[in-house]
Amino acid sequence: MSQSNTIEGLYLDHHRWLTGWLRHKLGCPQGAADLAQDTFMRLLTARETPDIAQPRAFLTTVAKRVLFNHYRRQDLERAYLLALAEQPQALAPSEEERAIILQTLMELDQLLDGLPSPVKRAFLLAQVDGLSYADIAAQLGISIATVKRHLNKAAMRCYFAL
Structure with a gap:
C-alpha cells in the first residue's frame, strides 16, 4: 500500500x-x-x-x-x-440531565438510522411518548398488526446493535 x-x-x-x-x-x-x-x-x-x-x-x-x-x-x-x-x-x-438526554437521543437516532420512517415513528411513539399500540395505530393511520410489526423490526435493530 x-x-x-x-x-x-x-x-x-x-x-x-x-x-x-x-x-x-x-x-x-x-x-x-x-x-x-x-x-x-x-x-x-x-x-x-x-x-x-x-x-x-x-x-x-x-x-x-x-x-x-x-x-x-x-x-x-x-x-x-x-x-x-x-x-x-x-x-x-438540569444541564447535566439535558446533556445526557441529548446524547441518548443522538445514539437512538443513530441506532434507528436506516429503518423506514413509519417504523422509527412507531418506535418513538411507544418508547418516548408511552403510547399504546392502539394509540400509535390511530395516530399513524395503520393497523395494530402493522404497529406490532414496526415495533418488532425496531426492537430487532436495537437488540442486534447491542
Missing part, C-alpha cells in the same frame, strides 16, 4: 483541502476543522482501509456522510430544545 493510501498519507496530503471544502459547505472554520477531524476519525476506526484510487472523491464521500450526521444532530438538538421550551420551568432538567 502506498503512503497516499494510508490514513496518515491521506491526512498529510488532503487534510488542508478537506478542511477548506468543509469550510465552504459550513461557512464556519471551527466547525470545518471539527468535521475534518471527524472524517479522519471515521477512517481510523473503520474495519478496513480500502484501496483508494481517487483520494479526494473518497474523502468527499466520507465527509458528506459526516456532514449529514452533523446536520441531523443539529436538527435533533433543535427539536429537543424546542420541546424543553414548552415544558414548565419546574420540570426542566
Whole structure:
C-alpha cells in the first residue's frame, strides 16, 4: 500500500483541502476543522482501509456522510430544545440531565438510522411518548398488526446493535 493510501498519507496530503471544502459547505472554520477531524476519525476506526484510487472523491464521500450526521444532530438538538421550551420551568432538567438526554437521543437516532420512517415513528411513539399500540395505530393511520410489526423490526435493530 502506498503512503497516499494510508490514513496518515491521506491526512498529510488532503487534510488542508478537506478542511477548506468543509469550510465552504459550513461557512464556519471551527466547525470545518471539527468535521475534518471527524472524517479522519471515521477512517481510523473503520474495519478496513480500502484501496483508494481517487483520494479526494473518497474523502468527499466520507465527509458528506459526516456532514449529514452533523446536520441531523443539529436538527435533533433543535427539536429537543424546542420541546424543553414548552415544558414548565419546574420540570426542566438540569444541564447535566439535558446533556445526557441529548446524547441518548443522538445514539437512538443513530441506532434507528436506516429503518423506514413509519417504523422509527412507531418506535418513538411507544418508547418516548408511552403510547399504546392502539394509540400509535390511530395516530399513524395503520393497523395494530402493522404497529406490532414496526415495533418488532425496531426492537430487532436495537437488540442486534447491542
